[in-house]
Amino acid sequence: MGKIVYMDNSATTPTKSEVLEEMKPYFTEKYGNPSSIYSLARETKAAIEKSREKVAKVLGANPDEIYFTAGGSESDNWTLKGIAYANQNKGNHIITTKIEHHAVLHACEYLEKHGFEVTYLPVDEYGLINLDDFKKAITDKTILVSVMFANNEIGTIEPIAEVGKICKDKGIYFHTDAVQAVGNVPINVKKMNIDLLSLSAHKFYGPKGVGALYIKKGVKINPLIHGGGQEGGRRAGTENVPGIVGLGKAIELAGESMDSHIERLTKLRDKLIGGIMKIPYSKLNGHPVKRLPGNVNVCFRFIEGESMLLLLDGMGVCGSSGSACSSGSLDPSHVLLAIGLPPEIAHGSLRLTLGDFTTEEDVDYVLGLLPKFVKRLRDMSPLYEEFIKKGEESCTAKK
Amino acid sequence: MKPKVILGMSGGVDSSVAAALLKDEGYEVIGITMQVWPDKAPDALEVEGGCCSLSATLDARKVCDMLGIRYYVLNFKEVFEDKVIKYFIDEYFKGHTPNPCIMCNKYIKFGELLRRAESLGAQYVATGHYAKIEYDDDLKRYLLKRSNDSRKDQTYVLYNLTQYQLAHTLMPVGNYRKDMIRKIAEDLGLKVANKPDSEEICFVPDNDYGNFLKTREPDKIKPGFFRDTEGNILGRHKGIIYYTIGQRKGLGISFGKPMFVLDIIPETNTVVLGDDEHIFSDTLYASDLNYIPFDTLKESMEVTAKIRYSAREAEAVISPYNQDSVKVKFKEPQRAITPGQSVVFYKGDIVIGGGIICKKDIA
Numbered sequence: 001m002g003k004i005v006y007m008d009n010s011a012t013t014p015t016k017s018e019v020l021e022e023m024k025p026y027f028t029e030k031y032g033n034p035s036s037i038y039s040l041a042r043e044t045k046a047a048i049e050k051s052r053e054k055v056a057k058v059l060g061a062n063p064d065e066i067y068f069t070a071g072g073s074e075s076d077n078w079t080l081k082g083i084a085y086a087n088q089n090k091g092n093h094i095i096t097t098k099i100e101h102h103a104v105l106h107a108c109e110y111l112e113k114h115g116f117e118v119t120y121l122p123v124d125e126y127g128l129i130n131l132d133d134f135k136k137a138i139t140d141k142t143i144l145v146s147v148m149f150a151n152n153e154i155g156t157i158e159p160i161a162e163v164g165k166i167c168k169d170k171g172i173y174f175h176t177d178a179v180q181a182v183g184n185v186p187i188n189v190k191k192m193n194i195d196l197l198s199l200s201a202h203k204f205y206g207p208k209g210v211g212a213l214y215i216k217k218g219v220k221i222n223p224l225i226h227g228g229g230q231e232g233g234r235r236a237g238t239e240n241v242p243g244i245v246g247l248g249k250a251i252e253l254a255g256e257s258m259d260s261h262i263e264r265l266t267k268l269r270d271k272l273i274g275g276i277m278k279i280p281y282s283k284l285n286g287h288p289v290k291r292l293p294g295n296v297n298v299c300f301r302f303i304e305g306e307s308m309l310l311l312l313d314g315m316g317v318c319g320s321s322g323s324a325c326s327s328g329s330l331d332p333s334h335v336l337l338a339i340g341l342p343p344e345i346a347h348g349s350l351r352l353t354l355g356d357f358t359t360e361e362d363v364d365y366v367l368g369l370l371p372k373f374v375k376r377l378r379d380m381s382p383l384y385e386e387f388i389k390k391g392e393e394s395c396t397a398k399k
Numbered sequence: 400m401k402p403k404v405i406l407g408m409s410g411g412v413d414s415s416v417a418a419a420l421l422k423d424e425g426y427e428v429i430g431i432t433m434q435v436w437p438d439k440a441p442d443a444l445e446v447e448g449g450c451c452s453l454s455a456t457l458d459a460r461k462v463c464d465m466l467g468i469r470y471y472v473l474n475f476k477e478v479f480e481d482k483v484i485k486y487f488i489d490e491y492f493k494g495h496t497p498n499p500c501i502m503c504n505k506y507i508k509f510g511e512l513l514r515r516a517e518s519l520g521a522q523y524v525a526t527g528h529y530a531k532i533e534y535d536d537d538l539k540r541y542l543l544k545r546s547n548d549s550r551k552d553q554t555y556v557l558y559n560l561t562q563y564q565l566a567h568t569l570m571p572v573g574n575y576r577k578d579m580i581r582k583i584a585e586d587l588g589l590k591v592a593n594k595p596d597s598e599e600i601c602f603v604p605d606n607d608y609g610n611f612l613k614t615r616e617p618d619k620i621k622p623g624f625f626r627d628t629e630g631n632i633l634g635r636h637k638g639i640i641y642y643t644i645g646q647r648k649g650l651g652i653s654f655g656k657p658m659f660v661l662d663i664i665p666e667t668n669t670v671v672l673g674d675d676e677h678i679f680s681d682t683l684y685a686s687d688l689n690y691i692p693f694d695t696l697k698e699s700m701e702v703t704a705k706i707r708y709s710a711r712e713a714e715a716v717i718s719p720y721n722q723d724s725v726k727v728k729f730k731e732p733q734r735a736i737t738p739g740q741s742v743v744f745y746k747g748d749i750v751i752g753g754g755i756i757c758k759k760d761i762a
Contacts, residue, residue, distance in 0.1 A: 304474075304515075306471075306473050306474060307515060307518050307519060310429075310471060310519055311519060311520075313469070314469075314519075314520075347474075376518060376520075377518050379518075380514060380517055380518035381518075382514075
């Protein structure tokens with residue numbers, strides 16, 4: 001295959017070479033089980049603790065509040081189930097949003113089958129929750145609020161500090177799935193009153209299969225995985241040392257370069273959005289400003305996002321329609337439906353997510369292809385044909 | 400540039416070999432599995448086989464990886480629901496016995512898939528059907544012909560293909576017998592070489608269509624009466640959708656002699672039963688016609704005709720009847736002519752066309 005233009009950084013990112021180099025010794029020379037007592041083990045134990053410090057530093061947390069997991073989905077599941085069962089004497093009500101990742105939504109559905117009640121907050125056309133809705137949803141049975149920091153599909157950044165403040169005042173645990181946000185948005189768990197936060201290394205140029213959960217000291221949570229005494233006895237299993245080392249390095253790099261990363265990606269993103277908006281009957285999904293720096297999510301009316309992806313793939317461009325996790329199911333995205341797009345338009349969505357390795361040349365390349373592809377697909381689209389016949393009056397209103 | 404082909408892949412041996420054959424012939428092949436029915440509940444067990452199951456897409460993906468061709472799973476759920484599943488359900492409630500594969504071919508594989516193929520810049524769709532498409536220079540038309548393996552021949556479900564569709568369709572396995580296809584699969588090292596043929600309706604779990612209809616339309620199934628041809632009540636039935644013309648087993652009542660379903664009358668929710676001799680008829684009417692070597696049937700024609708997928712062909716004369724219908728008069732009476740099923744006409748190895756069997760008053 002020839003040229004590859006990777007624009008699916010919300011699905012995953014490549015592991016940076018500095019990160020990989022840091023990990024390598026922990027596969028071969030430094031292989032000791034961190035729970036053992038000899039020097040070989042002390043070395044790996046120390047490496048884990050160093051990573052913990054790096055994560056804590058970027059989040060504004062204390063190192064002993066960071067627990068390593070196998071990734072974002074595990075951190076989300078741990079939070080939902082662990083908090084629900086540890087606090088059911090206080091109540092059985094959970095508040096979340098309609099646009100969460102499935103790791104949160106499906107864990108909530110599971111809990112609903114086991115006696116818990118879940119409120120799914122709606123969002124506005126930009127994907128933002130309404131704080132008044134949120135306050136009204138709180139009851140004296142509410143034990144947990146879980147609102148994602150930034151949405152994986154449309155990139156909308158939620159009012160996390162405001163939600164945190166309300167939760168603090170009410171004495172309710174507040175969890176945020178920050179898998180997309182870490183490295184892309186400044187985060188401070190103390191200032192934002194976050195009690196639990198999920199993150200995943202491979203979203204910020206670390207390896208796959210490792211993540212973390214920040215749990216504020218004092219939060220009552222049950223373990224998800226029972227076993228040995230690792231991670232304070234809260235997350236058993238021999239640690240994924242190379243992965244944890246990689247996560248630490250990756251988050252350190254992300255923290256150091258966050259400002260320049262945000263500035264560069266925002267520019268590229270806005271150039272890509274601006275170029276795409278010149279295509280007739282295209283629409284930006286999500287918020288124009290309260291948005292992840294690398295996220296572009298657009299709808300081209302009258303065409304299927306899938307067909308667009310295939311054409312782009314044919315030219316080496318990696319994009320997605322909806323999220324990577326749901327393309328196995330291929331339904332119109334729950335996020336796009338939640339922001340009020342009708343299913344037939346939600347089908348025409350395209351997500352391009354830029355990253356540290358995306359160049360301006362890549363953006364220009366994609367902008368060169370998209371208008372041609374949109375035209376080609378519309379020329380073949382019965383919906384477009386019908387629309388042209390009917391005239392434009394009924395359809396421009398939505399724009 | 401190589402001509403581009405979109406190949407519909409089920410994960411079975413036929414479409415897998417089709418991929419290899421097309422690639423050998425120099426096409427740029429892109430494999431597609433159409434996701435057509437709604438997702439199962441996550442805790443449901445994955446059943447072996449059936450096209451578009453998870454294991455099917457894994458098999459197809461593996462074949463494409465091995466051949467070095469692109470592969471995608473695409474969403475066809477809505478159009479499939481609209482054109483195939485709804486049709487399937489409606490037909491049963493009309494007292495008919497539908498063949499959903501025929502609608503899937505007409506609207507999905509050679510309709511929507513062809514449209515998507517063209518939008519991706521492909522000239523052709525291809526499938527693993529056992530049938531042959533040839534261009535006839537004299538007629539200046541594409542013809543659909545029986546495959547080289549008469550036992551596996553699938554032309555029956557393809558009679559609806561239009562000239563445009565035929566011109567943009569490739570069926571590479573039609574030139575082979577099934578055992579040769581299996582051999583090619585083995586030689587290529589395809590894991591699917593010995594996979595059993597699928598013969599069930601892909602969207603109906605356990606082949607229990609009654610249960611499927613009950614789940615989808617619980618309120619529309621109403622018990623009613625079995626009657627004889629004179630109108631006398633013979634007993635109660637569970638709902639007309641559970642019966643098909645010619646059925647003997649599963650009536651739930653013993654009549655002291657073999658009784659068969661002769662007719663289903665949705666208007667009165669009646670299932671008419673009678674003797675074996677009454678289920679033979681030498682005439683049928685069909686509508687929703689498509690002809691392949693010509694556009695319309697202008698005069699009577701001697702053909703062989705097949706009244707269901709598994710039926711034996713029988714000699715018949717077809718003649719135009721009303722505006723959009725055909726009358727089919729068989730030399731020998733046929734058993735259990737069933738509205739909703741298709742009748743397909745052949746002349747030698749050539750598919751002349753076909754239509755959907757209907758009652759005379761509708762034709």
